[in-house]
Amino acid sequence: MSKIVVFKITEGDWQQGFSVIMEIGEEGQSSRPDFAGKLPSSSDLPQYYQKWQSSYFSLSRYGRVSASPNQVTNSSSILNNCQKAAQELEISLNSWLNSETFRPLKEQLLAKLHRSESVRVFIQTSDLQLRCLPWHLWDFFKTYKQAEVILSTPIFDPENPPIVNSGQKQLRILAILGDSQGINIDADRKFLENLPKAKVHFLVQPERREITDQLWDQSWDILFFAGHSCTKQEKGKIFINSKDSLTLGDLKHGLSLAIKNGLQLAIFNSCQGLGIAKELEELSIPQVIVMREPVPDVVAQNFLKHFLGRFSQGEPLHLAIKKARERLQDEGLDQEIPGATWLPILCQHPTVTPLLWPKKPLKGLVYLGIAGVFLLGIMGVGVWQQFHQVLWFSEQGIELKYPKNWQVTKDPILGEVARFVVPVQGSSDGFQESLRITIEPLPTPMFSLEDYSNQAVQRISQLLTNDPISAIKTELSGLEAAEVVYHNKEDLRLKTKQIWTVKDNQVYIITYTAETQEFNRFEGQVKKTMRSLKIN
Numbered sequence: 001m002s003k004i005v006v007f008k009i010t011e012g013d014w015q016q017g018f019s020v021i022m023e024i025g026e027e028g029q030s031s032r033p034d035f036a037g038k039l040p041s042s043s044d045l046p047q048y049y050q051k052w053q054s055s056y057f058s059l060s061r062y063g064r065v066s067a068s069p070n071q072v073t074n075s076s077s078i079l080n081n082c083q084k085a086a087q088e089l090e091i092s093l094n095s096w097l098n099s100e101t102f103r104p105l106k107e108q109l110l111a112k113l114h115r116s117e118s119v120r121v122f123i124q125t126s127d128l129q130l131r132c133l134p135w136h137l138w139d140f141f142k143t144y145k146q147a148e149v150i151l152s153t154p155i156f157d158p159e160n161p162p163i164v165n166s167g168q169k170q171l172r173i174l175a176i177l178g179d180s181q182g183i184n185i186d187a188d189r190k191f192l193e194n195l196p197k198a199k200v201h202f203l204v205q206p207e208r209r210e211i212t213d214q215l216w217d218q219s220w221d222i223l224f225f226a227g228h229s230c231t232k233q234e235k236g237k238i239f240i241n242s243k244d245s246l247t248l249g250d251l252k253h254g255l256s257l258a259i260k261n262g263l264q265l266a267i268f269n270s271c272q273g274l275g276i277a278k279e280l281e282e283l284s285i286p287q288v289i290v291m292r293e294p295v296p297d298v299v300a301q302n303f304l305k306h307f308l309g310r311f312s313q314g315e316p317l318h319l320a321i322k323k324a325r326e327r328l329q330d331e332g333l334d335q336e337i338p339g340a341t342w343l344p345i346l347c348q349h350p351t352v353t354p355l356l357w358p359k360k361p362l363k364g365l366v367y368l369g370i371a372g373v374f375l376l377g378i379m380g381v382g383v384w385q386q387f388h389q390v391l392w393f394s395e396q397g398i399e400l401k402y403p404k405n406w407q408v409t410k411d412p413i414l415g416e417v418a419r420f421v422v423p424v425q426g427s428s429d430g431f432q433e434s435l436r437i438t439i440e441p442l443p444t445p446m447f448s449l450e451d452y453s454n455q456a457v458q459r460i461s462q463l464l465t466n467d468p469i470s471a472i473k474t475e476l477s478g479l480e481a482a483e484v485v486y487h488n489k490e491d492l493r494l495k496t497k498q499i500w501t502v503k504d505n506q507v508y509i510i511t512y513t514a515e516t517q518e519f520n521r522f523e524g525q526v527k528k529t530m531r532s533l534k535i536n
Helices: 044-059 076-097 103-112 128-132 186-193 208-217 248-260 274-282 297-311 317-330 449-463 516-532
Strands: 003-013 017-026 034-039 119-124 147-152 171-177 198-204 222-226 229-232 235-239 245-247 265-269 287-291 344-348 372-378 389-393 398-402 407-409 416-421 433-441 472-476 479-487 494-503 506-515
Touching: 003 034, 003 103, 017 103, 034 103, 044 076, 044 128, 128 274, 147 317, 171 186, 171 208, 186 198, 186 222, 186 297, 198 208, 208 248, 229 274, 235 248, 235 274, 245 248, 248 274, 265 274, 265 297, 274 287, 274 344, 297 317, 317 344, 398 433, 398 516, 433 516, 449 479, 449 494, 472 494, 494 516, 506 516
Parallel strands: 003 119, 119 147, 147 344, 171 198, 171 222, 222 265, 265 287, 372 416
Antiparallel strands: 003 017, 017 034, 229 235, 235 245, 287 344, 372 433, 389 398, 407 416, 433 506, 472 479, 479 494, 494 506
């Protein structure tokens, strides 16, 4: 069962400290036990944040914000200062959250939560400085890897809940692509266009009336904005075209109607979105995703790609954000601009039922691929017939045999080159067993198979399984290879086997995922597919 933790920061300031009421309970529980505590006074923490913010602004001049002629160019000294400021901020934040007056609340968390549980941790406050803090850096989240921090406002109107179209086959998305001077939002559009089970209507650099018409005359599940935005005096402003800008207050009547008619989620993939979130929360939108500070273009694009890839495949909203942020960290973006991966944040009220993507597809897949992914869907014993066709991927130099009734598709959101799916055979089929072939460049040239295996085992152990695992030697396409088998910690019903080999500075990975009770049933046929694979 998933859990909810709510930290209600009721009153106080940095000079006097903050009073805190903590609630812990099950998802859907109407009342939760509460515990009282206090966060101590701290003059250092706001100063450390401002110090990091100042150096970050100098580094993030290529963000989704209009460039100023006075902005400082990147240099090693500014980067070093930003790295140091980020480290000092993290240390100061943990010292504050591990203080004597707050420790009893943390001890209650440790006593009542299991490490494998999915936990939504709400910071309920309207204080903008508190909302800016990178709460996810608290060492609690290093231990509880399925927990994610969410901002929440004390102001919410549950008496006027939105209409929830839970039975619909597609999500309806209104995507506003605003002023894009100096940034590239074409990638945002591409990701949205390729979403499964979604109908997207684009407004490109629209006039105000076009936005108003869509909010008043149509019903939407998701509102998306990409372009330039900013926050001034806690008010959010979006630049809808090269000439015009709007505050969310300018659209409040249309937005209120859209929320009443079913708008569940707003995503603002643009700069300084906390003011935007505040105004939308005042209208009682169920959930909104924003960027806290100016966001570099590469961070905005990669976050959206990884977030949509996971969310559209059935990952819970808060965990899709968490995993997307962790993916950005693994890609090294914090080394280039320290703190850039801190920016995405979900704002939601604890009483809200989180939005789910319709009819969740495959679950428990391992997202290791970068250059290309092939997903081979397998359903039922009868599907595994004789291999009748050979498919040749000339660009990747891969050849394999596959059954003639496999359907070939692809999903660019996941970076796939091709996907082979077998139609469901009967209503009793509960899970689509899958085989994926992934190609990714070696992290560094001349990486050996052993080097990659050590890194892969460490990554899988940290992110994907609670099983103790080690790589064993095997063979793939006549090459020396390594193999691991583990249960997926996000869904313990699933079992995964991965085999990888190294050739010409690339890693070729095969991933087989099945329900544990069906794993052996299909494994023989999976091996047959593996044996047919040729890497040229």
